[in-house]
Amino acid sequence: MSSRIDAAVQRDLYDQMVLIRTYEEAILREYHADKKPAFDIGAGLIPGEMHLAAGQEPVAAGVCAHLSRGDAVTATHRPHHFAIAHGVDLNRMTAEIFGRVDGLGRGRGGHMHLFDPDAHFSCSGIIAEGYPPTAGQALAFKKRGTDRVAVAVTGEGAANQGAFHETLNLAALWKLPVIFVVEDNDWGISVPRSASTSVANNAERAAAYGIPGVRVEDNAVEAVHEAAGEAVERARNGGGPTLIEVHTLRLWGHFEGDAQGYRADLEGVPGKDPIPTYEAALRKAGILDDAAVAITRRAASDTVESAIAFAKASPEPDPSTVRDYVFA
Amino acid sequence: MSIDTTQQPATQGDPAEQPAAAPATKRLNTAKAMVEAIAREMERDEDVFVLGEDVGAYGGIFSSTTGLLDRFGPERVMDTPISETGFIGAAIGAATEGMRPIVELMFVDFFGVCMDQIYNHMAKIHFESGGNVKVPMVLMTAVGGGYSDGAQHSQCLWGTFAHLPGMKVVVPSNPADAAGLMTAAIRDDNPVVFMFHKGIQGLPWMAKNKRSIGPVPTGDHVVEIGKAATARPGSDVTVVTLSLSVHHALDVAEELAADGTADVEVIDLRSIVPLDTEAIIESVTRTGHLVIVDEDYQSFGLSGEIAARIAEHDPTILKAPISRVAVPDVPIPYARPLEYTALPTPARIKEAIIGQVAPA
Numbered sequence: 001m002s003s004r005i006d007a008a009v010q011r012d013l014y015d016q017m018v019l020i021r022t023y024e025e026a027i028l029r030e031y032h033a034d035k036k037p038a039f040d041i042g043a044g045l046i047p048g049e050m051h052l053a054a055g056q057e058p059v060a061a062g063v064c065a066h067l068s069r070g071d072a073v074t075a076t077h078r079p080h081h082f083a084i085a086h087g088v089d090l091n092r093m094t095a096e097i098f099g100r101v102d103g104l105g106r107g108r109g110g111h112m113h114l115f116d117p118d119a120h121f122s123c124s125g126i127i128a129e130g131y132p133p134t135a136g137q138a139l140a141f142k143k144r145g146t147d148r149v150a151v152a153v154t155g156e157g158a159a160n161q162g163a164f165h166e167t168l169n170l171a172a173l174w175k176l177p178v179i180f181v182v183e184d185n186d187w188g189i190s191v192p193r194s195a196s197t198s199v200a201n202n203a204e205r206a207a208a209y210g211i212p213g214v215r216v217e218d219n220a221v222e223a224v225h226e227a228a229g230e231a232v233e234r235a236r237n238g239g240g241p242t243l244i245e246v247h248t249l250r251l252w253g254h255f256e257g258d259a260q261g262y263r264a265d266l267e268g269v270p271g272k273d274p275i276p277t278y279e280a281a282l283r284k285a286g287i288l289d290d291a292a293v294a295i296t297r298r299a300a301s302d303t304v305e306s307a308i309a310f311a312k313a314s315p316e317p318d319p320s321t322v323r324d325y326v327f328a
Numbered sequence: 329m330s331i332d333t334t335q336q337p338a339t340q341g342d343p344a345e346q347p348a349a350a351p352a353t354k355r356l357n358t359a360k361a362m363v364e365a366i367a368r369e370m371e372r373d374e375d376v377f378v379l380g381e382d383v384g385a386y387g388g389i390f391s392s393t394t395g396l397l398d399r400f401g402p403e404r405v406m407d408t409p410i411s412e413t414g415f416i417g418a419a420i421g422a423a424t425e426g427m428r429p430i431v432e433l434m435f436v437d438f439f440g441v442c443m444d445q446i447y448n449h450m451a452k453i454h455f456e457s458g459g460n461v462k463v464p465m466v467l468m469t470a471v472g473g474g475y476s477d478g479a480q481h482s483q484c485l486w487g488t489f490a491h492l493p494g495m496k497v498v499v500p501s502n503p504a505d506a507a508g509l510m511t512a513a514i515r516d517d518n519p520v521v522f523m524f525h526k527g528i529q530g531l532p533w534m535a536k537n538k539r540s541i542g543p544v545p546t547g548d549h550v551v552e553i554g555k556a557a558t559a560r561p562g563s564d565v566t567v568v569t570l571s572l573s574v575h576h577a578l579d580v581a582e583e584l585a586a587d588g589t590a591d592v593e594v595i596d597l598r599s600i601v602p603l604d605t606e607a608i609i610e611s612v613t614r615t616g617h618l619v620i621v622d623e624d625y626q627s628f629g630l631s632g633e634i635a636a637r638i639a640e641h642d643p644t645i646l647k648a649p650i651s652r653v654a655v656p657d658v659p660i661p662y663a664r665p666l667e668y669t670a671l672p673t674p675a676r677i678k679e680a681i682i683g684q685v686a687p688a
Contacts, residue, residue: 072425074421103458104457104458104460105455105456105457105458105460106458106459107458108455108456108457108458109456109457109458113452113456113457115453115456115457115458115460115461116460117424117457117460117461120425122424122453122461124448124449126444126448126449129413129417129444129445129448129449131417132413132414132415132416132417132418132420132421132445132449133417133418133420133421133424133445133449134421135414135417135418135421136417136418136419136420136421136422136423136424136425136429137421137422137424137425138421139418139421139422140421140422140425140426140427141425143377143403143422143427150421162413162441163413163414163417163444163445166409166411166413166414166417167414167417167418169409169411169414170408170409170411170414170415170418173409324459325454325455325457325458325459326454326455326493326494327454327494327496327518328454328459328462328464328517328518
């Protein structure tokens with residue numbers, strides 16, 4: 001563990017990761033609660049595809065610790081961890097996931113399409129296609145003479161898409177304040193990185209665009225925090241974009257209902273869970289004890305259950321409003 | 329600010345001789361009219377900027393941005409890499425942060441390399457956000473054939489864009505409408521696809537339509553998006569069309585009026601999203617005859633949509649089956665005799681109109 005990091009920051013990183021995990025576990029519970037005995041993806045209080053981010057908490061916590069609400073974050077089809085870490089309104093986000101009128105998108109978006117303009121948070125459900133608009137947000141920030149930055153998130157599978165490379169070139173060329181984050185969870189649904197990617201890691205690809213590239217190993221939240229801190233500072237100071245790839249962990253399936261029969265490493269996965277690992281390290285360092293852990297977990301649970309209750313209490317959209325919001 | 333070159337100086341003469349109520353105009357070609365409208369809005373609103381391939385020193389391959397770089401500098405008139413997904417996406421992101429980008433897709437035919445940004449992002453973000461995020465931007469793009477540029481550089485494709493919800497689609501046919509629709513598009517809080525036909529730009533290196541130069545109001549000039557215009561009133565047959573085909577239809581209408589064959593009404597749609605259904609129905613109710621002229625592919629497109637709207641309204645307003653003059657579901661061919669067989673030429677339009685008025 002790095003000694004450069006403040007104990008209060010370590011505690012915040014831990015709390016953030018626990019909040020995210022508590023949230024994903026609650027969504028998992030609610031998602032499956034009324035899909036029994038036979039799993040039907042379109043049934044229940046939360047219908048549709050559900051991509052949960054358990055195991056990837058270190059990336060969101062480490063990156064977003066450096067951001068304020070004026071900075072922009074564009075996440076992927078697996079967006080909850082970044083939304084939470086960037087301070088998206090949890091009640092309205094949860095209502096959106098439940099498809100309710102008080103949701104961020106009034107029930108029009110769903111879990112892959114979360115937009116909170118107050119936090120400048122967006123998603124794209126299309127692999128790598130969240131990158132180009134992020135460059136445009138950064139361009140707007142630069143044109144207006146601010147020191148705001150934009151964070152673009154993808155998975156490692158997205159690094160083989162054209163949109164990824166076009167955006168890296170554009171952001172490098174125009175020296176835009178962007179932090180490109182690649183979450184390498186080893187799997188593009190069922191295809192391992194070894195079968196999809198021609199280089200050992202995607203941070204190497206930064207060299208092709210003349211920008212710094214950093215690879216963070218072992219899903220290490222403090223290393224993410226340190227790399228992101230340098231990247232955000234560079235972007236705020238006019239130094240242009242940075243590419244950060246984090247070797248993270250997809251603790252669960254690609255989406256709920258994915259039996260992961262293709263995954264030979266499945267047995268070892270729970271042992272790589274980053275939260276118990278980090279908790280043990282902080283206990284050893286004297287930063288956490290039983291009481292502190294209990295407080296964190298209780299606070300996370302209260303926040304999450306309150307958001308779930310808010311969502312369930314919100315009405316479903318009126319069918320007569322189906323044509324609303326196509327145009328401003 | 330543009331200089332008014334036509335306004336009369338105050339004189340001591342007879343007031344009746346002065347066209348006091350007529351708006352001041354100057355004669356511009358369509359390309360220049362677009363540029364003037366963009367420049368005016370850039371002066372009015374510092375959030376407006378232009379980006380695209382060759383929009384800077386070159387001035388736009390079809391002269392849609394000529395002179396803007398000199399007037400506004402490289403910060404606001406940005407040449408981009410050949411990277412349509414990247415820079416159209418960048419325009420979208422800038423728009424979501426409140427700027428008003430005008431982004432050029434050089435040929436509409438190139439939409440294949442960037443359509444995800446256009447239809448999944450530009451057109452859907454407002455809806456997915458429940459109206460909380462606006463995307464105020466203009467995607468301007470050159471359309472149309474007639475100069476042997478082949479199957480990948482000659483299409484219109486407006487039906488493809490209009491089919492997908494969330495973007496307005498405007499298609500001017502003349503300089504005044506190009507200026508007025510451009511101004512409206514820039515000020516609109518929605519994404520607007522602005523499709524200009526190369527054949528009406530008034531380019532010195534391409535055969536010019538005689539109406540590609542015309543009077544453009546010099547003052548604040550807005551053409552409301554979603555309103556068709558009656559390019560020529562008539563009583564026998566309605567021709568509903570848009571873009572360059574408006575001029576072919578007008579030429580044919582004048583010829584048929586001169587020889588007494590038919591009094592043709594020409595409706596210039598100007599916008600197809602929203603489509604001015606009311607104007608179409610009003611005209612066809614009077615004439616009972618409809619010819620739809622569309623330089624886009626015939627099947628599953630604009631011409632079918634217009635026919636469907638009439639059928640949904642009241643098919644009995646038609647005294648005869650409708651006629652469609654469109655590209656007959658083939659890619660645009662290269663060789664001139666083939667291309668001009670596929671395109672909606674004046675000869676094909678004339679034949680369709682005569683077919684409507686001829687006794688059964």
